[in-house]
Amino acid sequence: MTSTVPVATSLNKFEKLKAEKDGLAVKTELEQFAQLGWEAMDETDRDHRLKWMGVFFRPVTPGKFMLRLRLPSGIITSEQMRLLGDVVQRYGDDGNADITTRQNLQLRGIRLEDVPAIFRKLEQVGLTSIQSGMDNVRNITGSPVAGIDADELFDTRDLIRQVQDLITNKGEGNPTFSNLPRKFNIAIAGCRDNSVHAEINDIAFIPAYKDEVLGFNVLVGGFFSGKRCEAAIPLNVWVAPDDVVALCEAILLVYRDHGLRANRQKARLMWLIDEWGVEKLRTAVETQMGKALLAAAPKDEILWDKRDHIGVYAQKQPGLHYVGLHVPVGRLLAADMFDLARIADVYGSGEIRLTVEQNVIVPNVPDSRLEPLLQEPLLKRFSTEPETLSRSLVSCTGSQFCNFALIETKNRALAMIKELEAELDSPNNVRIHWTGCPNSCGQPQVADIGLMGTKVRKDGKTVEGVDIYMGGKVGKDAALGNCVTKGVPCSDLKPVLRDLLIQHFGSELRQEVTTGS
Numbered sequence: 001m002t003s004t005v006p007v008a009t010s011l012n013k014f015e016k017l018k019a020e021k022d023g024l025a026v027k028t029e030l031e032q033f034a035q036l037g038w039e040a041m042d043e044t045d046r047d048h049r050l051k052w053m054g055v056f057f058r059p060v061t062p063g064k065f066m067l068r069l070r071l072p073s074g075i076i077t078s079e080q081m082r083l084l085g086d087v088v089q090r091y092g093d094d095g096n097a098d099i100t101t102r103q104n105l106q107l108r109g110i111r112l113e114d115v116p117a118i119f120r121k122l123e124q125v126g127l128t129s130i131q132s133g134m135d136n137v138r139n140i141t142g143s144p145v146a147g148i149d150a151d152e153l154f155d156t157r158d159l160i161r162q163v164q165d166l167i168t169n170k171g172e173g174n175p176t177f178s179n180l181p182r183k184f185n186i187a188i189a190g191c192r193d194n195s196v197h198a199e200i201n202d203i204a205f206i207p208a209y210k211d212e213v214l215g216f217n218v219l220v221g222g223f224f225s226g227k228r229c230e231a232a233i234p235l236n237v238w239v240a241p242d243d244v245v246a247l248c249e250a251i252l253l254v255y256r257d258h259g260l261r262a263n264r265q266k267a268r269l270m271w272l273i274d275e276w277g278v279e280k281l282r283t284a285v286e287t288q289m290g291k292a293l294l295a296a297a298p299k300d301e302i303l304w305d306k307r308d309h310i311g312v313y314a315q316k317q318p319g320l321h322y323v324g325l326h327v328p329v330g331r332l333l334a335a336d337m338f339d340l341a342r343i344a345d346v347y348g349s350g351e352i353r354l355t356v357e358q359n360v361i362v363p364n365v366p367d368s369r370l371e372p373l374l375q376e377p378l379l380k381r382f383s384t385e386p387e388t389l390s391r392s393l394v395s396c397t398g399s400q401f402c403n404f405a406l407i408e409t410k411n412r413a414l415a416m417i418k419e420l421e422a423e424l425d426s427p428n429n430v431r432i433h434w435t436g437c438p439n440s441c442g443q444p445q446v447a448d449i450g451l452m453g454t455k456v457r458k459d460g461k462t463v464e465g466v467d468i469y470m471g472g473k474v475g476k477d478a479a480l481g482n483c484v485t486k487g488v489p490c491s492d493l494k495p496v497l498r499d500l501l502i503q504h505f506g507s508e509l510r511q512e513v514t515t516g517s
């Protein structure tokens, strides 16, 4: 089945480039691009269509591409991690990897001439990066402790894998879903704490009982963009687990064929819901599925605050534990990747999990292996007991690699948190999220304190600054935060954050700061 995208009379730049040649077409041209080199190849293929393969041209570091993988549920094996470590190690100081806010990995420093060989290796270890950028479905998120959580309601791993296999044709590429009106996010939660941020996905499944059968209530239309941010709303549908894949397929087909395409700023699913109303979307989805859907269950099973999974926790399997490590702003070097792979092999079952907070979990650690694991030198940097402010720090890529960025984020976030921790005693975890521009990849609207990059005027000059968001609530009754202060120059930010932490989050000035000693 191929796309039946309606022909618009005047197409925007992106609809035009997709109509001229499907993004997936570049899959068969990679060898040719590798021989031509990034400077000589067609610019539209380089800057846009390569993203259908997960290969992102970076204008900030021309010639050094970013590779975005797909890791359903954020699960990766030690073998896969080692291979990715090999890839980034090859690029020396240019190479590293970032854990993303969708439980995924992005590799940096990639040379185009190496892409065909890298793809052959990815395939050998069962990894794919296909359809991870542009107008495709992004990495599908799920509980990072699915299958091992002592309190989980439903192990979502297999469902999430099935949805990815549908969308990508088991990693081969699927033209049925490669020309959506815009990007698309799906999350499936089987846990009690909404660890997927269901509310900010275009489709989210959250656990709910109907007539004593465990299935999912369905939310739709959540998204962030520079123009508008909305939490997902109920579709008024409950599905049994067996219908999850078919429902995803039906919603995607309805969105593909009816989603708005004229203006890219108004193309996400919520804009179609605005135009149609949620009832019409529901009817169209039923027609697509060829069957009536049940109404949503009156209540869902998200009952807890969101956990961050950092530390040591007993698994549902007796005698086994998962160990959550804090990875500062999600940045990994090749050596860290090798070390994580070794640790997973030596102490666990060779599996590693990633979280939407850009951290790592090592599952399946037996009682007897816990102590030696906690003594590993890597845990001095990737701690199981980080300080309260560092613990919940999240940051998007920022200007180091992203050309949309209005400010530097990751390095600044780390430096700022260290300075604040030196000045403050902070008894509570405070979720501070940095994002380099209004696209909100760092999700400032879900944070206790969200910092969104902007440009501001200071002393007659344009400098880097932030808009401050507060009030994001996660877990049960999740709600988006709002902008409370606009345009704070980054050079003036520390005292502003210090005051917010003292006034709202129970932090106190350390004695040595108050006495000046």
Ligand code: SRM
Binding pocket: 056, 058, 066, 068, 098, 099, 100, 101, 102, 103, 104, 105, 106, 132, 138, 139, 182, 183, 185, 197, 200, 222, 223, 224, 225, 226, 227, 268, 395, 396, 397, 401, 402, 403, 404, 439, 440, 441, 442, 443
């Ligand atoms: Fe994002 C575009 C990075 C999660 C909203 N995002 C980009 C690009 C591809 C822009 C570019 O080409 O430079 C960034 C790549 C920079 C780089 O070199 O790393 C980028 N987004 C990221 C990541 C890596 C942030 C991070 O540091 O973790 C996340 C990758 C997730 C993944 O594994 O696939 C990432 N982006 C998000 C999220 C959060 C989420 O999904 O929970 C959002 C908000 C939620 C949403 O999409 O509704 C998000 N990214 C955007 C947008 C705004 C979309 C819109 O509808 O307008 C853009 C711009 C666009 O698509 O036009 C964007």
Ligand code: SF4
Binding pocket: 396, 397, 398, 399, 402, 403, 404, 405, 406, 435, 436, 437, 438, 439, 440, 441, 442
């Ligand atoms: Fe880039 Fe902006 Fe997304 Fe940060 S929020 S990664 S700066 S697009």
